[in-house]
Amino acid sequence: xxxxxxxxxxxxxxxxxxxxxxxxxxxxxASEAWNHLFSGYEKKPADVLTVFENEGYxxxxxxxxxxxxxxxxxxxxxxxxxxxxxxxxxDKIIGLSKMPRLVEIFxxxxxxxxxxxxxxxxxxxxxxxxxxxxxxxxxxHFCMMARGVEKQMSEVTTSALRGSFKKNASTRExxxxxxxx
Numbered sequence: 001x002x003x004x005x006x007x008x009x010x011x012x013x014x015x016x017x018x019x020x021x022x023x024x025x026x027x028x029x030a031s032e033a034w035n036h037l038f039s040g041y042e043k044k045p046a047d048v049l050t051v052f053e054n055e056g057y058x059x060x061x062x063x064x065x066x067x068x069x070x071x072x073x074x075x076x077x078x079x080x081x082x083x084x085x086x087x088x089x090x091d092k093i094i095g096l097s098k099m100p101r102l103v104e105i106f107x108x109x110x111x112x113x114x115x116x117x118x119x120x121x122x123x124x125x126x127x128x129x130x131x132x133x134x135x136x137x138x139x140x141h142f143c144m145m146a147r148g149v150e151k152q153m154s155e156v157t158t159s160a161l162r163g164s165f166k167k168n169a170s171t172r173e174x175x176x177x178x179x180x181x
Contacts, residue, residue: 004027004028007026007030007031008027011026011027037069037108038071038108038109038110040104040105043105045102048102049101049127050095051092051128052093052094054090054092054093057089059088060088060174060178061086061089061093062084062085062086063100064084064178065082066082066083067081067082068080068081068103068116068137070107070111070116070139071109071110071111072110072112072141072142074112075142075143075147077141077142077147079140079141079156081140082138083117083120083135084137085099085102085124085133085134085135086134087124087130087132087134089128089130089131092128092129094128099124102123102124106119113139113141113156113158116137117135117136117137117160118160120135120160121134121135121160131163131164132162132164133160133161133162134160134161134171134172135159135160135161136159136176136179137158138156139156140154140155140156141154144156
């Protein structure tokens with residue numbers, strides 16, 4: 001059974017009539033939406049990161065407020081928010097648009113926020129071998145908003161710090177100050 005047929009069966013199990021005008025094409029549309037929502041499985045970070053020689057830059061590079069949309073692996077409900085991703089280069093730098101692409105690859109999978117945060121930090125660490133990496137994600141989870149505790153204003157913050165971001169308090173403080181400002 002393909003995904004479209006599975007979605008049709010799920011809709012029928014709710015007692016809905018798939019011949020109803022509003023539902024006739026829903027299995028196809030939902031299947032197409034899933035292709036996009038889970039497109040991160042088809043991509044590898046190394047395939048999208050353009051790496052350049054560093055020409056002596058030794059300060060923090062930060063891309064903040066990167067929008068992210070993901071799906072909670074526990075409830076198959078969305079969570080969404082923003083990621084702040086920074087690194088201090090050694091020998092290599094990446095194109096600035098590649099940090100949002102990295103976030104996109106890992107967020108477009110069934111996820112939990114903690115793993116998502118670590119995967120972004122670990123991928124940057126592995127692919128660039130920088131002096132340090134910092135990732136903070138702030139997100140709202142539908143599993144907390146639309147069911148369970150039903151708290152609309154709750155926001156979850158996770159962080160992953162590597163190298164100088166973890167070992168050096170002033171580097172960590174600069175990163176946190178920059179993402180708030």
